[in-house]
Amino acid sequence: MSEKFYITTPIYYVNAEPHIGHAYTTIVADVLNRFHKLAGSNTFFLTGTDEHGDKIVAAAENAGQTPKEYTDRISGMFQDLWPRLNISNNAFIRTTDAYHQETVQNILSLVKEKDDIYFSEYEGLYCFGCERFYTEKELVDGKCPDHQKEPDIIKEANYFFRMSRYQEWLIEHITENPSFIRPERYRNEVLSFLSEPLEDLCISRPKSRLKWGITLPFDEDFVTYVWFDALINYVSALGYPEGAAFQDFWPVAQHVIAKDILKPHGIYWPCMLKSAGIEPYQHLNVHGYWNINAGKMSKSVGNVVEPLELVDIYGLDPFRYFLMREMAFGLDSEFSEDALVQRLNADLANDLGNLVSRSLTMVHKYFEGALPSAGPSNEEDEALKNNAVLLIEIYQGHMNQLAFHKALMAVWEVISDVNKYIDQMAPWVLAKSEPERLKTVINHIFETLRIVAGLVWPFIPASAEKIQEQLGLTHKGDQCRLVDLRTWGLEKPAHPILKAPGLFPRIDLKRKEKDAPPAATKKKPRKAKTDEKPSAISFKDFQKLDLRIGVIIAAEEIPDSKKLLKLTVDMGEERERTVVAGIKEHYRKETLPGVQVLLVANLEPVKLMGVESQGMLLAAGDKGGLHLITPDSAAMPGARVK
C-alpha cells in the first residue's frame, strides 16, 4: 500500500483578486503535492475560497452586486487561475457549498453537545477588517496592527467556544510534537502566545448585523463566525465524518499558510478539532511574506503584483522557479522583477536550457539520436554518477524540511557538474579520437539529465516533461518515481532522442529601462527614411558571402574586455578558427562548447583587444537579448549555407 499525503492551502477570501502571495502559497502546495507523487505517495491536494462574513458583504456592495453574484465571480477567478499556473489540485472547495455548510453545522452541534459552547453578553473592541475582537494588549497605539484603524466598541450577546479548556492540552501537544508547527520560529510564537491565559472564542454574529453566513444549528438568529466556518473546510472537503477520503487522508493532513493566519490555524483549529473529537492535523507549514519595496503588498498602496501578468511576460515555469528558488520558506522575501529576470537568464536559460540543448545536439550529431550504451567508466564518469545519485537523497532531505531553495541549489550544483564534465571530456575531440569513450560520456550525460528532469518536475512541470519527452523517457511527469531515478541505466529511450528547441528564451535585463519612459519622451529625432533600412544588395553580392556552420569547442575570456569572448570553432575539414564575439554579456562561457553556430567565413581577419578574429558569428538581437543563430538540427561542421 502506498503512503498517503494530504496538503491544503488557505481558502482565500474573495474580497480581492488573486495576487502573487496567493500564487506562492498555492505553488508551494503544488510542489509538495508533486514531490510526494514522485516519492510514490497517493496524494490529495485541496484549495478553495472563503466566502462568508462582513468583508465579503462590503466588497459585494462596493461592486454593486449581491454577495452570491460577487462570490461566484471572484471565486471563478481563482478557479480559472490555478490551471494556468499548472496547479494540480484534486478539489476546490467554496464555503458556500451546501455540503460544507452542513458539515459546519454538524461540528457545531457536536461541540455544543460537549458543552463547549455557551451564550454570553460581551463588550469588546472589534475590527471589522479582521472580523474579530481585539484585546487592548494586541492593539498598537490603540489601533488594529493590520488595518491601522481604531476598533469599534461592540456590545452584543453571542455564542462562545470554550477554547480555554484546551490550552493545556495544546501546549502539551505542541511540546511533544516538535514538527507540529514549523519552521520553529512560528512554533515558538504560538507557544509564547499560549503562555498567557487563552480567552474563549466568540463564534457567532447576530443576524441583525450580518446575514451572509452559516446559520447556527441551535439558534436561527445567529450566523457562524467566519473563522469557525472556514477552518472546517479542511475536513468537509474530505467528506467528514464518513467519507473514505477523510479516513484515508485526514491522519496525514498538512496545511500551508503564511504567518498572517498563524493564530487561527495554530490555536483555534487544533482546539476545535480536539473538542469535536477529531485528531489534530500532522503539520502546519508557515511561510513568510512577499514584500514589495520593503513594504507589504496592498491594494491601497497600489503595489499588488498580479501573477498572470508576470506569467505572460516571462513564462509560467520561470515564474514558478523564481518564487521557489528565491524565498527561504519561513522568512520574508523581497519581490523584484529584475531578480526574476536574472534567475531566468542565469539558472534556466544558461545553465539548464543550454545543458539540455548541447547534450541533445551531441546525441544527434554523433549517434543520430540513438542513445549509445556505456562502455567501461573512468574516475570522472564515476564521480558524475555518484554526485547525481547522491543528489536524489540530498534533494529529498531538503524537500522534507520544506527547504525548497536548498533542494534547487543542490540540483543546480549537479547541472553545473555536468556542464563541467562536458567541457573536460570534450566530446567533440573524442568524436575524432576515441569513439568508444564518446559513447560512455554521452550515456553518462543522458543518465544525469534523466535524474535532473525528474527532480525539477515538481517545480517546473511543463519544462521537465518537455525534457523527458526529448530524452525519449517512458516515465514522464507524474509517472516518474524517485526510486526509478535511483537506478542508473534503468530506462532506455522509447524513441530516438529529440532535438531540443530552446527551453527558456533569455530576457534582456535592459528591456524595462528601454520600454519604461513613454515613447514620446524617448524618441530620437527621426533620420531620413532611406537610412532606416539597409539598402538592397544584388544576388551576386549576396553570393559573395561565405556562410558556414561551426561548432564552438572552447570559449575563453579576453582580459579587460566586458563584451568579448575568444572562441575556438571547429570548421570540419578546414583548420579550427579563432573568432572574437561580442556575446559575453549574454552567454556564460562554460555553456558554449558544443553549440553549433553560423559563421561569416570570408571576412578579412581583424584584431580585437589584441586577438585576431577569423570570422564573425551571426546572432539576432531583440528585446529578449542576443540569440546565436544555430541550425535546427546538427549539421556537419564546415557545411556551407546555401
Ligand code: ME8
Ligand atoms: O486569510 N506573501 O484569506 P486571504 C505571501 N480566508 N503570501 C501571502 C501574501 C504575501 N504578501 N499575501 C497573502 C484568509 N498571502 C482566510 C484564510 S483558511 C481556513 C482562511 C497568502 O485571502 C498566504 O497564504 O487573506 C496567506 O496566509 C493567505 O494568502 C491569506 O489569504
